Amino acid sequence: MNARRLAHLLGNWRRHGSRQGATDLAAGLRLLILDGRLPAGTALPPERELATALDVSRTMISAAWEKLKTDGLVVSRRGAGSWTAIPAVGGAHEPLEDPGTxxxxxxxxPAIAGIAAAAAAATPRLAAELCSHGYYEQGMPDLRERLAARYSARGLPTTPDQILVTNGAHSGLATALRLFTGPGDRVLIEQPTYPNAIEAILGAHTVPVPVAMTDGADGAGWDLDGIEATLRQTAPRLAYLIVDFQNPTGHRLDEPGRAHLAAAFRRARTPVVIDETNVDLDFSGAPLPPFNGDLVLAAGSAGKSYWGGLRLGWVRASTEIINRLTAARRGFDLGTPVFEQLVLCELLDGPPEPMLDRRRLLVERRDALAGLLRTHCPDWTFTVPDGGLSLWCRLPAPVSTRLAAVAQNFGVRVAPGSFFTPHGGLEHYLRVPYTQPVDVLGDAVLGLAAAAASVAESRAPIAENGFIPVT
Ligand SMILES: Cc1ncc(COP(=O)(O)O)c(C=O)c1O
Known part of the structure; x- marks a missing residue:
């Protein structure tokens, strides 16, 4: 990596007026390494050249390198230079997460109220399970019954044999990839989409085929014709869509849109994973019926509705698909922890108040965040979503990655638009979640506004179209 390129990647790494150049530089480098933009093993440029490129003293570069060596993020050998590294887990390093960030x-x-009570209520039921083998490849019957009843209540008649309990919605997608795809197959996705879904698709050696979400004045959301054309032209083996409060845009596909796409998938005979992670986080008061079709795999999750730490999700599909998924799962896992399933049964049987409180709290935080952004970042635009967990902000210039890198120096970690695409880009967008308490959101927005001002003042050239000119 040459010094000029590294200087470009670092962007505006220095905090405004900061006298701690080495600390700021180390923080900028740390973000690049931990985000994988400087992969482990990348040779760093000679200190003298980087000092010239950044217009700082060589002593400052040495001091920054020393800090990163202490964290295990840089290693060097006399005469051979320095490289980036990923520290060994369990070493005597300081924690990488800065608690002040x-x-x-x-x-x-965070967890919904009542998890501890549900765990206490589940404990006596555990005793009855201890004399069984504990391997429920498809999930515990009691839990599948409750999950099936929920789909039936939402308007999609479902029996327990149409449910597979998984280790989270993410594991549902991974299992579907295992069943329906092989190396080199195409998988249709929205762009932007959930970054870990992209990871799963790439990890399965399949090729993501993104269809851009629309962002026009005449309605934002899904390009129905574009999806249909992509199905015809690229014949994907699988599709993955988030139609309820899409991560990251927050959009929800309306009923005619669902019917239109369901018909298109049926015609193309393409199985589609519909990620329902955010379906309970609906503030509209008017839930829509589940996306339906014989090749639809609804991937649900307890993660956002109750707690991510339960690591529980499920797939709802035809009995035939569920049987094939259950068989495919045996290649890499043999079920889901029994105790957590008992806890989820208790939560599903519990009163509705904790979920109503969760929605109320999220609405309060969503509105607070929208107000803070309008005050402190008035040139950012966004649509306030009717559910989900974040605002998808359009920035006045294509600087999202630089802004995210600089924000770290102002004490805020945030995901730039480029994280939500398989091929980079979307530099005009930043995802800003409203899951933190209002006072924390206040500090975060001040940090983001300061970072945005710092990026706007930066002299590094960046074209309106998002290209970084290189020579
Ligand atoms: C859209 C989406 N899908 C899946 C997941 C992961 O869900 P789980 O924790 O159930 O695996 C998340 C978590 O952030 C998500 O936002």
Whole structure:
């Protein structure tokens, strides 16, 4: 990596007026390494050249390198230079997460009220399970019954044999990839989409085929014709869509749109995973019926509705698909922890109040965040979603990645638009979640506004179209 390129990647790494150049530089480098934009093993440029490119002293570069060596993020050998590294887990390093940093990169609420009580109520039922083998490849019958009843109540008649309990919605997608795809197959996705879904698709050696979400004045959301054309032209083996409060845009596909796409998938005979992670986080008061079709795999999750730490999700599909998924799962896992399933049964049987409170709290935080952004970042635009966990903000210039890198120096971790695409880009967008308490959101927005001002003042050239000119 040459010094000029590294200087470009670092962007505006220095905090405004900061006298701690080495600390700021180390923080900028740390973000690049931990985000994988400087992969482990990348040779760093000679200190003298980087000092010239950044217009700082060589002593400052050495001091920054020393800090990163202490963290295990840089290693060097006399005469051979320095490289980036990923520290060994369990070493005597300082924690990599700075406790003073506000984490706005994860759009995840904390546990819902009542998890501990549900665990206590589940404990006596555990005793009855202890004399069984504990392997429920399809999931515990009691839980499948409750989940099936929920779909039936939402208007989609479902029997327990149409449910597979998984280790989260993410595991549902991974299992579907295992069943329906092989190396080199195409998988249709929305763009932007959930970054870990992209990871799963790439990890399965399949090729993501993104269809851009629309963003026009005449309605934002899904390009129905574009999806249909892509199905025809690229014959994907699988599709993955988030139609309820899409992560990251917050859009919800309306009923005619669902019917239109369901028909298109049926015609193309393409199985589609519909990620329902956010379906309970609906503030509209008017839930829509589930996306339906004989090749539809609804991937649900307890993660956003109750707690991510339960690591529980499920797939609802035809009995035939569920049987094939259950068989495919045996290649990499043999079921889901029994105790957590008992806890989820208790939560599903519980009163509705905790979920109503969760929605109320999220609405309060969503509105607070929208107000803070309108005050402190008046040139950012966004649509206030009717559910979900984040605002998808359009920035006045294509600087999202640089802004995210600089925000770290202002104490805020945030996910730039480029994280939500398989091929980079979307530099005009930033996802800002409203899962933190209002006072924390206040500090985070001040940090983001300061970072945005710092990026706007930066002299590094960046074209309106998002290209970084290189020579
Ligand atoms: C759209 C989407 N799908 C899946 C997941 C992961 O869900 P789970 O924790 O159930 O695996 C998330 C979590 O952030 C998500 O936002």
């Amino acid at each position: 506000i984490d706005m990169a994860r759009a995840v609420p």
